[in-house]
Amino acid sequence: MAARMTSTSTAGIYSPATALVLLLPLIALFCGAFLYPVGRLLAMAVFDPDFTVRHLAKAVESPLYVNVFLRTARIAAAVTLAAFALGYPVALLMSRLSGRAALFVTACVLVPLWTSVLVRSYAWIVLLQTNGLVNGLLRWLGLTEGPLKLLYTEATVLVAMTHVLLPYMILPIYGALRAIPADYERAARNLGAGAVTSFITVTLPLSLPGIFAGCLIVFILSLGFYITPALVGGPETLMAATLISQQATELLDWPFASALSLLLLAGTLVVVVVFRRFLSLSKGL
Amino acid sequence: MNSVSMLNDVAGAGVAVESIRKSYGTVVTAVDDVSLKVKPGEFVSILGPSGSGKTTLLMMIAGFERPTSGRLIIGDQDMTYTRPEKRGLGMVFQRYALFPHMSVADNIAYPLKRRGVSRAEIRQRVEAALKLISLDGLGTRMPTALSGGQQQRVAVARALVSQPPVMLMDEPLSALDKKLRDQMQLEIMRLHRTVGVTIIYVTHDQEEALSLSDRIVVMNRGRIEQVGTPDELYDEPASAFVADFIGRTSFLAATCLAVEGSNARMRVNDATEVIVPVSRCRDIVVGARVRIAVRPEALKLAVVGSAQLSGTLEGSRFVGSSELAFVRIANGELLQVQTEPGVSRKLQAGSPVGIMFDASRVSVFREGA
Numbered sequence: 001m002a003a004r005m006t007s008t009s010t011a012g013i014y015s016p017a018t019a020l021v022l023l024l025p026l027i028a029l030f031c032g033a034f035l036y037p038v039g040r041l042l043a044m045a046v047f048d049p050d051f052t053v054r055h056l057a058k059a060v061e062s063p064l065y066v067n068v069f070l071r072t073a074r075i076a077a078a079v080t081l082a083a084f085a086l087g088y089p090v091a092l093l094m095s096r097l098s099g100r101a102a103l104f105v106t107a108c109v110l111v112p113l114w115t116s117v118l119v120r121s122y123a124w125i126v127l128l129q130t131n132g133l134v135n136g137l138l139r140w141l142g143l144t145e146g147p148l149k150l151l152y153t154e155a156t157v158l159v160a161m162t163h164v165l166l167p168y169m170i171l172p173i174y175g176a177l178r179a180i181p182a183d184y185e186r187a188a189r190n191l192g193a194g195a196v197t198s199f200i201t202v203t204l205p206l207s208l209p210g211i212f213a214g215c216l217i218v219f220i221l222s223l224g225f226y227i228t229p230a231l232v233g234g235p236e237t238l239m240a241a242t243l244i245s246q247q248a249t250e251l252l253d254w255p256f257a258s259a260l261s262l263l264l265l266a267g268t269l270v271v272v273v274v275f276r277r278f279l280s281l282s283k284g285l
Numbered sequence: 286m287n288s289v290s291m292l293n294d295v296a297g298a299g300v301a302v303e304s305i306r307k308s309y310g311t312v313v314t315a316v317d318d319v320s321l322k323v324k325p326g327e328f329v330s331i332l333g334p335s336g337s338g339k340t341t342l343l344m345m346i347a348g349f350e351r352p353t354s355g356r357l358i359i360g361d362q363d364m365t366y367t368r369p370e371k372r373g374l375g376m377v378f379q380r381y382a383l384f385p386h387m388s389v390a391d392n393i394a395y396p397l398k399r400r401g402v403s404r405a406e407i408r409q410r411v412e413a414a415l416k417l418i419s420l421d422g423l424g425t426r427m428p429t430a431l432s433g434g435q436q437q438r439v440a441v442a443r444a445l446v447s448q449p450p451v452m453l454m455d456e457p458l459s460a461l462d463k464k465l466r467d468q469m470q471l472e473i474m475r476l477h478r479t480v481g482v483t484i485i486y487v488t489h490d491q492e493e494a495l496s497l498s499d500r501i502v503v504m505n506r507g508r509i510e511q512v513g514t515p516d517e518l519y520d521e522p523a524s525a526f527v528a529d530f531i532g533r534t535s536f537l538a539a540t541c542l543a544v545e546g547s548n549a550r551m552r553v554n555d556a557t558e559v560i561v562p563v564s565r566c567r568d569i570v571v572g573a574r575v576r577i578a579v580r581p582e583a584l585k586l587a588v589v590g591s592a593q594l595s596g597t598l599e600g601s602r603f604v605g606s607s608e609l610a611f612v613r614i615a616n617g618e619l620l621q622v623q624t625e626p627g628v629s630r631k632l633q634a635g636s637p638v639g640i641m642f643d644a645s646r647v648s649v650f651r652e653g654a
Contacts, residue, residue: 183382186349189369190376192399192447198370201395205386 045259055259065243069263072240075158075229076222080169082162083218084211087169091210092203094170095177113167121231124160125151128232152234160232165221169214176210177203209279216275223268240264297326297483298360298450300346305355307341315341317507318355323485325450328477330486330494333504334530340455342504343487347453348372360450370399375444375452375482379459381436383428389439390415390424396447414442417476434465441476451483458493470497491531495519503527519580523567525650528578533609535584535620537577538652541569551575551649556615557593559644566649574652581609581623583646592639596620601629612638 014022045055059065094105112120127133128150135147150156180203188198226241233239240260247257300323308314316338323329331339344350346357348369357365364372383392390411397407415421418438420431428436437457444452454473458466474497477484488494494501495515503510503518503526511523522528525536539551539559548560549569561577569575589595596614603626610622610629622629622640632638 181380181382183378183380184384186347186369187376187378187382187384188395189349190347190372190374191396191443192370192373193395194368194370197399202384206384 041254041258042262042265043258044255045262048255055255056262058256059259059263065260068238068243069240069267071154071237072223072264073267075154075161075237075239076219076225078158079161079165079222080215080219082158083166083169084215086162087166087214088173088211090166091170091173091177094174109167109170112163117164117227118231120164121160121228124156124163124228124232128156151232152237154233154237157229157233157237157239160228161222161225164228165218165225168217168221172213172217173207173210176207176213180206212275212279216272216279219271219275220268223271224264296450297481299323299325299358300451300483300485301356301358302342302346303356303358305342305345305352305357307338307345307350308353314507316345316352319504319507319509321502321509321512323483326481326483328474328484328486328497328499329502330488330498330500331502331504332488332491332494332530334489336506337504338507339487339489339504341507343453343455343485346485347374347376373447373449375447375449377437377440377444377452377454377457379456381428381440381457381460383436383439383443385428387428388424389420389426389428389431392428392439393424393443393446395443400447410446414446418442433461434469437461437469438472441473445476445480445482449482451485454484454486456488456490457486459488459490466493473497495531503530505530520646522578522648525576525578528648528650533581533621534578535581535618537579537614537618537620538616539575539577539649541566541571541573541575541649543571544569549649551577553577553594559593559642561644561647561649565645565647568651569649575649576652578648578650579620579642580646581621583643584620584622585641585643586610586612586622586624586629587639587641589637589639592641594620594640594642596638596640598629598632598634598636598638600634601632603630610638612640614640 046052048055090105090109094102094109097105125132129135130147130149130151132150134150135144138144138148139146184202184206185198188202189195193201224241225239226245229237229239230242230245233242241264244257244260244264247253247260300321302319302321305316305319306314307316319338319342321329331342333339341350345352346359348364348367348371352365355365356363359372359374383389384395387395393411393414394407397410402410411424412421415424418441420435420438420442423431423435428439431439437460440457457473458469461469470493473484476482486494486497495518498515500512500514501518502512505526511518511527513521513523518527518531522531528534529536537553539553542550542552542558544550544563547563549563549566550558550560552558559577563569566575594614596612599611599613599619601608601610601624606626608624608626608629610624610632612620612622614620620640
């Protein structure tokens, strides 16, 4: 926080007018290319052309759509949990390594991040399709008779999304862990705590801000995740973003699509507010 | 004094470091064959410049680094490879390392909780510890809400509350300003006296080591240069490094001309001959190039003609109770000479001055040793 303040004060060498001029292109882009279209879209949900809650009511009242939202929330929560369970040990390892080993693990985390989500999702299809690598291997080993249905299930969506979103969990946690001075754990060990106790009583609580940040990012990205569930998921794993896209591009029901978007956005904001509350509670840490 | 006895009924334990070596790979040897015996209840400082291996040595005693070879005995147990949490030592870190997510009381209670002490007793002992460091009533504060000096005291209390036989301190005062540092030094000495714990104290600050310690271990490049009381180190440095590192020292290049009975004749500055007692010389042979180490108080300004050395005054500095004159002699060496206040500063910079020196208070070392 202190560092940010100093950078603000060095920015003070620009007069407010100059600063405004310099910011203008960005502000224009933000308003013209983001705020306006999103505003238009969301307005469509409640003005058709006069004010109406018809579309919102349709989304909330039909169990079909409510189920999609519930499933989305459930999958997002499961992905967040899985990413945390898999990501925390990796982040911990990264924070403890140095030299070439650290470089290697960091590359393993970052390279997938730089690879297109589309490519990574298709990779899962290659692995899991009916005549894919996994089924082939299972049959070759004699573990299964015919091919298993691995694609288009909720479990597959979960696995693929966890894989795609894992770096977003690892990086904030890694950042938090790296910021903990080594002396804290040494102090704990010196004061009589074993490796496990010192982790639970010192390292884990001090990394909470990173955990919250990682979970928030992964959960929110999962709520609106489109490509991966659309590719590896089937009709019974329909998620919110895919539903919205169907309504807009296939059924051309733009008002209903925007009503769904509005609900998704509202839900996401609620999550952000709740998480921020947790985050500020853990700030004292 | 009841609060003190709550803190420590255990007498300090001895620590023996036996030929300990720590190397990283084949190239870097951080600690090279170091042996050291610390007596129970003793206050020993490990003093050295950065990179001298003093912190690595402390880390090995604490159990955070494994020695490459050698043995470490604490009390009467071999603890060379014992895990840090099983050693039962107290430690104060350079930046205190108070757990930022726990209150002051919880920080102090931490080692007691790990040892399964009952709740009631923990409360009692934490209160006693807070009283001992004069922070009673501040137990519910978070460490970040305390000043640097207060945090330092909490760190000491946390290290002592479990009654360790040995306390390790890693440059604990380096983050404090000068005035607070002096005050904390007194407080550490008082704690050491009342509690009776053995203290091993790492520092790069020679003044701190001189004022606190029973004995000082001077380290350089992974090896021990000298072990001794502060007086011994100051008056009889074992090497040019120790002479240079402890206190103010000027060096004079000289040649040993002859040894006559208990005196050695040396030629300083290519002209002047001086007589130094052999007892002040370390492995000197006739004809060898030597360095004579002199303290400012062993030198005196004098009238040019009658003095042993002559030079030019470059300037002088007021150091409170006395003054330091900086005199450049003919061969280019700069000597620091202590004078009475007001004496050297009356002289113009650039004026010629003579220097007398007290040969019984110099130390002579072989060149390059």
